[in-house]
Every structure is written in C-alpha cells, then in structure tokens.
Amino acid sequence: MTLLTVEGLDVFHGDLQATFGVDLQVAAGEAVAIIGANGAGKSTLLRAIIGLTPARHGTIRLEGEDITRLSCDMIARRGIALVPEGRRLFPSLTVEENLRLGSARARPGPWNLEAAYDLFPAMTDFRHRPAGMLSGGQQQMVAIARALMMNPRLLLCDEVSLGLAPAIIGDIYACFRRIRDSSVSLVLVEQDILRARAASDRVYCLLKGRVTLQGASGEVALDAIRAAYFGEAAA
Amino acid sequence: MTLLAAVLNGLMVGGLYGLFGLGLALAFGIMRVVNIAHGEFIVLGAFLGATVLAVTPLPLPVVVLVVAISAFAMGWLMQATMLNRLVGPNPIPAMIATMGLSIIIRNALVAVYGNNIRAIDIGPVQNLGIEVAGVALGVLPLAIFALSVAMFLAVGLLLRHSTTGRAFRAAADDFEILETLGFNRRRVYALAMGLAVTLAAVAGLLLAVRSSFTPFSGIERLLIAFQVVIIGGLGSLRGSFLAGLFLGVVHVVGLSLNPNVGPLFGHLAFILILILRQADLPAILTRRGR
Numbered sequence: 001m002t003l004l005t006v007e008g009l010d011v012f013h014g015d016l017q018a019t020f021g022v023d024l025q026v027a028a029g030e031a032v033a034i035i036g037a038n039g040a041g042k043s044t045l046l047r048a049i050i051g052l053t054p055a056r057h058g059t060i061r062l063e064g065e066d067i068t069r070l071s072c073d074m075i076a077r078r079g080i081a082l083v084p085e086g087r088r089l090f091p092s093l094t095v096e097e098n099l100r101l102g103s104a105r106a107r108p109g110p111w112n113l114e115a116a117y118d119l120f121p122a123m124t125d126f127r128h129r130p131a132g133m134l135s136g137g138q139q140q141m142v143a144i145a146r147a148l149m150m151n152p153r154l155l156l157c158d159e160v161s162l163g164l165a166p167a168i169i170g171d172i173y174a175c176f177r178r179i180r181d182s183s184v185s186l187v188l189v190e191q192d193i194l195r196a197r198a199a200s201d202r203v204y205c206l207l208k209g210r211v212t213l214q215g216a217s218g219e220v221a222l223d224a225i226r227a228a229y230f231g232e233a234a235a
Numbered sequence: 236m237t238l239l240a241a242v243l244n245g246l247m248v249g250g251l252y253g254l255f256g257l258g259l260a261l262a263f264g265i266m267r268v269v270n271i272a273h274g275e276f277i278v279l280g281a282f283l284g285a286t287v288l289a290v291t292p293l294p295l296p297v298v299v300l301v302v303a304i305s306a307f308a309m310g311w312l313m314q315a316t317m318l319n320r321l322v323g324p325n326p327i328p329a330m331i332a333t334m335g336l337s338i339i340i341r342n343a344l345v346a347v348y349g350n351n352i353r354a355i356d357i358g359p360v361q362n363l364g365i366e367v368a369g370v371a372l373g374v375l376p377l378a379i380f381a382l383s384v385a386m387f388l389a390v391g392l393l394l395r396h397s398t399t400g401r402a403f404r405a406a407a408d409d410f411e412i413l414e415t416l417g418f419n420r421r422r423v424y425a426l427a428m429g430l431a432v433t434l435a436a437v438a439g440l441l442l443a444v445r446s447s448f449t450p451f452s453g454i455e456r457l458l459i460a461f462q463v464v465i466i467g468g469l470g471s472l473r474g475s476f477l478a479g480l481f482l483g484v485v486h487v488v489g490l491s492l493n494p495n496v497g498p499l500f501g502h503l504a505f506i507l508i509l510i511l512r513q514a515d516l517p518a519i520l521t522r523r524g525r
C-alpha cells in the first residue's frame with residue numbers, strides 16, 4: 001500500500017523554481033532517504049509535502065487522498081509531521097510545553113509524553129528548561145519528539161544530523177528503529193550518504209531540483225550515488 | 236487631594252494603563268500587528284458600557300462582562316475578516332488598515348453620541364469609602380485596581396497553562412511550525428486579537444468610571460498604551476503592569492499638582508526614561524566617583 005505519492009511536483013520560491021517534476025513514493029512502513037547537496041531542493045520538497053510551500057504543479061496524495069491544495073494544518077492533522085531543518089523549537093516555551101503543543105491537535109495513537117520521555121530518557125532532565133537554552137543534540141531530540149506527539153503516519157525529517165557530534169548522531173539515529181516499530185513511515189533528508197543509506201529501505205538522489213537516481217538502499221552503488229549527488233557523468 | 240491619595244488613585248488608573256499596554260503588546264508580539272485602532276477600542280468600551288448602563292438596569296459587574304464579550308467578538312471579527320488577509324512580513328498594510336478603522340470608529344462615535352465630554356454615573360457606589368490606617372480610600376478605585384490585577388493574573392495563567400495560551404506564545408516564536416502541529420494560524424490570531432481588544436475595552440470602561448471621555452480620547456489612550464509597551468517591554472506581563480502603574484501615578488500626581496498640564500508630566504517622565512535607558516549609567520557613575 002502506497003502511503004505517500006508525489007507526482008510531477010514543481011515548487012517555486014517566488015520566480016525561482018526549486019523542484020522540477022519530482023516523483024516520489026513512500027510505502028506504508030517504509031523508510032525513504034532523500035540525499036542531495038546544498039540547494040538541491042530537499043527542504044523545499046518536504047515543505048511542499050506538508051503544505052508550507054504549496055506546489056505550483058503536480059499532485060501529492062496521502063493514502064489516495066489528494067492533499068495538494070490543503071493547508072498545512074489540515075495536512076498535519078491527516079498524519080504528516082515535520083522535523084524541520086534547524087530544529088526550530090519554540091524558544092520561549094519549555095521543552096515540555098513544546099511537546100504538549102505537539103499533542104494538542106494530535107491524532108490518536110501510541111505517542112504521548114510518557115512514550116516521548118521513554119524514547120529519549122535524557123529529555124526528563126531538562127523537561128522544564130526553556131527550549132532556547134538547549135544544546136544542538138538536546139534540541140534535536142525535542143524536535144523529533146514534538147513531531148512524534150502528533151502520532152503521524154509519515155514523519156518527515158530534515159537533516160537531523162546537521163551540526164551534531166558523531167556520537168550524538170548515533171543516538172538520534174537509533175531512535176528511528178523504534179519509531180518505525182510504532183508503524184510510522186519515514187522520509188529522511190540527509191547530506192550524509194552513508195548514514196542515509198544505512199537507515200533507509202530506498203534512496204532518492206536529488207540534484208538541482210530533479211530526481212537523478214532512485215533504488216533500494218542495499219542495491220544502489222555508492223559510486224552511482226556520488227555521481228547522482230554531484231552531477232558527474234556516471235562512471 | 237493629598238499626595239498619598241493621589242498616589243493611590245494613580246495606582247488604580249495605572250493598573251488600567253497596564254491593561255491598555257498589555258493588549259497592544261499581545262497583538263504586536265503574537266502577530267506583529269500594530270493596532271492603531273487600539274485607542275478607539277478603549278473608548279468604544281466606555282461608550283458601550285455607558286449605553287448599556289443607561290438603557291438597562293444591569294449592575295456594573297454585569298455590564299463589564301457584556302462589554303468584554305462584545306469586545307472579544309469585535310477583535311475576533313476584525314482579525315478574521317480584515318487583518319488575517321494582511322498578515323505577512325510587512326507590518327505596514329495592517330497598520331494602515333487599523334488606522335482606517337480607527338477613523339471609522341471615531342466618526343461613528345461622533346455621529347451616534349455627539350462630541351460632548353461624557354462621564355459614567357454609577358450612582359452612590361461612586362462615593363463609597365473606607366478608612367484604612369487613617370487614609371480614606373474609595374471602594375470603587377480599590378475594586379477597579381483589584382480587577383486589573385486579577386485580569387493580569389488571568390492572562391498570565393492563560394498564557395502559561397492553557398493550550399490556547401501556549402499556542403499564542405508559540406505563534407509569536409514561529410507560526411510556520413505551529414501550523415505543522417495542526418494549528419490553524421488564522422484561528423489562533425483571531426482569538427489573540429479578541430483577547431487584546433477585550434483587555435482594551437474593559438480597561439477603557441473602567442477608566443471611564445473614574446474620568447471623562449469623548450469620541451476623540453482614543454489618541455491619548457493609544458499614546459499611553461505605546462508608552463507602557465515601550466517602558467515595560469513586549470514580552471513581559473510584569474513589565475506592562477509596572478510601567479502602567481508608573482505612568483498612572485505620574486499622571487495623577489501631576490494632575491493634582493497642576494490640573495492644566497497633567498498629561499505633560501507623563502510624557503516628560505516617559506522621555507526621561509528613554510534618556511536614562513540610553514545613558515550608560517555605570518560609566519557615568521564611575522566617572523563621578525573618580
């Protein structure tokens with residue numbers, strides 16, 4: 001069963017076209033990685049899926065329902081959540097207040113405060129601290145937990161490893177296993193090819209707004225990914 | 236009026252000034268709307284309350300409630316029908332729209348009520364007094380002060396402990412992310428503006444119980460609201476409250492010293508604070524010390 005179907009997606013920032021006819025599928029229970037260099041259009045694609053930057057052409061369907069023209073809050077309530085690039089916690093709210101906002105308009109499901117603290121036990125230590133006063137790794141945990149509180153069917157994660165120490169990236173990636181076990185599908189946007197491949201079932205490469213390669217994570221060759229990533233002629 | 240009585244009266248008026256500022260600060264902090272019609276809503280609260288008091292037998296507390304509910308509806312409608320179309324990175328369109336609205340409200344008030352100076356007469360309660368430690372205090376000013384403190388506390392509780400209040404604060408931080416959590420931005424904004432206008436109108440009515448007003452009083456009230464926000468800061472309830480008290484005391488004490496130039500003292504105090512804030516006090520003091 002296809003959970004998310006994206007067809008022929010053109011997204012613009014003003015006059016600047018950021019994606020060109022992007023096609024993408026995510027099956028229920030699947031983890032899909034989207035990799036690409038700076039400015040490839042990865043964040044733009046996620047923003048279009050959740051309705052923050054509406055697509056100009058193309059369609060987006062969630063379990064068959066056309067959600068292309070829905071507003072962001074309606075899409076979110078239908079079960080798509082975003083862990084945004086740069087974390088973007090509400091800095092003047094405490095960690096727990098951030099989480100509570102995540103659950104205020106949530107669908108029913110297994111994710112609640114207790115489950116979130118169970119996923120990231122370290123969060124209990126700073127639950128009452130203003131979110132603006134956390135380290136990058138701490139912020140990332142809260143950003144993931146906040147999105148999970150929505151009990152999404154599909155979780156979009158935009159460069160969760162950006163700017164974090166390798167040990168902390170490992171901790172963060174470890175949580176995706178448990179998130180998938182709660183039958184949440186994943187889209188992981190990454191610049192780190194190896195990590196993206198290891199954490200996903202399938203990969204898409206995005207180059208200058210176009211899908212240049214896709215395939216099962218275990219099968220696509222690293223060389224082919226590198227070529228698709230940097231736009232060199234495939235060796 | 237003795238100095239002590241003037242200070243106490245100033246505190247009572249100041250609590251209301253604090254509410255003027257709080258409403259303006261909420262609208263700006265949450266949706267970046269500079270509501271130029273804020274002063275007109277303050278005056279509208281007074282006219283509405285005066286009219287309800289005159290044509291119905293309702294007691295003042297009920298009239299306050301009626302004005303609060305109507306004001307919430309007006310703020311909600313203004314945001315839902317007009318300002319939500321104008322929100323964006325540029326604050327100027329909303330400012331111009333509310334400026335237009337302020338002109339409409341002001342002229343409508345003149346058309347309906349004429350431009351006489353008015354006062355609200357609530358009967359014998361007006362002059363009830365009690366004596367505390369040898370100082371005569373009006374029951375009414377005390378009740379009004381208590382009500383403004385209660386309104387500050389209620390807004391604080393709302394912002395801290397309700398989903399709506401958390402959504403207000405989150406919208407001020409990052410409205411896009413709030414939308415990704417399933418909140419309708421326009422609805423959050425309409426509720427916030429409803430609250431902001433409610434604070435303005437209720438405080439306006441309570442001030443009118445103690446002092447006179449005309450359809451043109453909005454500008455002065457708006458100026459006070461701005462001064463409260465600038466002295467007290469945007470994000471702080473306590474700041475608004477204390478700044479309101481400060482300006483209220485300066486106004487009333489100034490009036491008791493010289494009835495002709497009362498407001499002038501408030502503006503001078505405001506400018507003084509701006510200058511002091513600019514000045515590098517520690518540097519000045521150490522230079523003195525040497």
Ligand SMILES: Nc1ncnc2c1ncn2[C@@H]1O[C@H](COP(=O)(O)OP(=O)(O)OP(=O)(O)O)[C@@H](O)[C@H]1O
Pocket residue numbers: 013014016017018036037038039040041042043044045085191
């Ligand atoms: N808000 C915006 N306004 C105008 N142009 C934008 C905006 N956001 C992105 N762009 C442009 O759209 C293109 C795609 O940007 P996008 O942020 O989607 O890339 P990305 O793959 O996420 O890059 P990164 O890895 O740096 O996050 C870039 O050329 C970028 O400059």
Ligand SMILES: [Mg+2]
Pocket residue numbers: 042043044085158
């Ligand atoms: Mg990006």
